[in-house]
Amino acid sequence: MATVTPALVTDTKGMPDPHAMRTALYGWAFNLTRREMEPPPEVSRALAWIERKSLPVAAVADSLTARRALNALTMRLDGKTAAASTMRRKRAIFHNALGYAVEAGHLADNPLHRVQWKVPDVAEVVEPEVVVSPEQAAALLAAVRSQGHRGRHLEAFFGCLYFAALRPAEAVWLRKDCTLPATGGEA
Numbered sequence: 001m002a003t004v005t006p007a008l009v010t011d012t013k014g015m016p017d018p019h020a021m022r023t024a025l026y027g028w029a030f031n032l033t034r035r036e037m038e039p040p041p042e043v044s045r046a047l048a049w050i051e052r053k054s055l056p057v058a059a060v061a062d063s064l065t066a067r068r069a070l071n072a073l074t075m076r077l078d079g080k081t082a083a084a085s086t087m088r089r090k091r092a093i094f095h096n097a098l099g100y101a102v103e104a105g106h107l108a109d110n111p112l113h114r115v116q117w118k119v120p121d122v123a124e125v126v127e128p129e130v131v132v133s134p135e136q137a138a139a140l141l142a143a144v145r146s147q148g149h150r151g152r153h154l155e156a157f158f159g160c161l162y163f164a165a166l167r168p169a170e171a172v173w174l175r176k177d178c179t180l181p182a183t184g185g186e187a
Helices: 018-029 041-053 057-061 063-072 084-103 134-145 149-163 168-172
Strands: none
Touching (some): 057 063, 063 084, 134 149, 149 168
């Protein structure tokens, strides 16, 4: 709800910084243990702004307004696209909140049923700087191997993860003797 709420406002004039807004909503407005406590001044300002600018619950009955809220689920605070699993989880929470609004009599029906929206495909990008190079892999495997008998066993495990691109569960279930290539190329 902390992601959707800032999208359901009359306008964004004077809107607090996204991080301050998220802190105010997630840390105070939607946090039952802190809701009754006195928030810091910056949180109070953000909460006062959102209270002034928030649309009434009934406004979400408009399909375009509901779509605006759903589209907000696709973005992270840093402006990058959120993970598909995050979008699905947040959509489910929003759907349940709207279901509660229907139950409480604030909406006639859940507007998300009328909106043709699905979680957008997210292109998975591997950042080159986080991928282990062959030289780094060799150094890591040598360090593991130097740990004694168990290290030699784990060298084979981690070698399978790196050279064969196996998932850990797949490497655990290998039963035949495997020889890893010296260069990391095909066997």
